[in-house]
Amino acid sequence: MANKILAILEQREGSLKKVSYEVASVASKLAKELNLEVEAVVVGADVNDLNNISKYGIQKVIHLKNSEFSNYTSSGYTEAISNYSKEVNAVCLIVGNTSLGNDLAPRLAVKLNSGCITDCVNLQVESGEVIATRPIYAGKAFTKAKLSSVVKVFTIRPNVFKAELNENETCNIEIKEISSPNLKSKVVSFKKSEGKLDVAEADIIVSGGRGMKGPENFNLIESLADSLGAAVGASRAVVDAGWRPHREQVGQTGKTVSPSLYVACGISGAIQHLAGMSTSKYIVAINKDKDAPIFSVADYGIAGDLFEILPVLTEEIKKIRS
């Protein structure tokens, strides 16, 4: 039997996160190139939609199940997955680089005596080895690296790898009840933040900077974000000034993001900010200073007064969306 590569899926409240489909696609693609057998693993209580994973090239899902697994427990999930990995002699694990994945993957790596490369934006097989490309210095540079350990753990940045559909496949779901899970460390509750969408997960982000002139003007950003179904982001300057919460900060000491569309409003483009968003697929800049560095990374720009432009843009988007 071939060695195994495991796609570690992520569920919240019983539903698979979008990154799980990307993880499944990456694992099934690597399995073909490395001649490995691929399986998906999910830890949870009740998990819906597991059948869907077959569309992404995986025919077998292992559900490590316990009623205590509805919420994340780092100790419990680590033990359940590492035990299963050892049992089937897995040689490679693919995990999403989410809050959960970034907590879980390094712990699994220690348990499996393996190395771990996080936040990969490309995984390529060269002469039978997996070469990982990842950003460093928040995206100011990139490294190519490989792991020398027998078992290899990689986390992939959400929204970067394509979840590729393979039609006409079926999926075999195997449930393994986990008795007496390790609950030394356990999530007891979740406090939802006010914003509708998180910048780390959003496909479109509308960000505001110092050019917004004050926190009271962020309603312009919020309206545009609403019309696009986007998350609200912010520059470090406005977070440090207390206009916006830190969770919205994009850049080197905030979040590094790669949405399909990034709209920067009143953001001049400090090097730390550009590092955090320049891998966005399309960038729009609206700023009154035509020489602002943000225009050097923008695909499209309007060099004018955002207080005049944003309401018109919001109306225009609403029109095409209705």
Place this chain on the structure above:
Amino acid sequence: MKIAVCVSHVPDTATRIKIGADRKTIDPTGVTYIINPYDEFAVEEALKTKEKIGGDSIVYAISVGGDTNKESIRKALAMGVDEGILLKDDSIRDSFGIAHALADEIKSLGCEIAFFGKQSVDFDNSITGQVTAELLGYNCVPVVVDFKLEGSKITAEREIEGGREVVETELPAIITTQKGLNEPRYASLKGIMASKKKTIAEKAAAQSPNHSEIIDMNLPTSKQPGRILGTDSSAVAELVKLLREEAKVI
């Protein structure tokens, strides 16, 4: 109680990165190094924890690397940390190599809690705290924005997508710190003067093989500057059309 805070020494975030001749490291010419910004929250939380517990609690700042890391250890001392320890190794270590050295020292000092910045803003691996904890068999809560310690019980809030998770666990533990947890104190003049007089203990870092190997380092391909479509809202119609028809993102 013995409390550790682990600090790294990194290029200032304003640094424009240049790749070194070996294409595996950055060119350090003209680069200013600072204490990792997230580690300042770790230092602050370690000091607050000591102040809360009182008694004969002691805070150690530990760093793995070359002599220049002493600057960041000194910064922690100036903020109020009691003792500085440099685990000396001039070679390049990955997160696992660093974690092995830190785990070894945390264990031999007998620290029940250690604070780390949630990531170093150089390699951004964001795993050193978790790996250290797992090597020690300690509990670990990463990316913490609220921290309470009562007796040996820890209640910590960690930032995740769309909100905060409240995590309960117990000592011994490692906490990795996120912006928002606290306001790091400024070093007082007295603190700065005192830190200069303190001796930073030097020890050889515990040996550990790296698990990863850097093959190449490069800069992102620079993008062609885009089009400025206009200077007022009359350009909006064209912008929307391009986003729909050319970029196909809306």
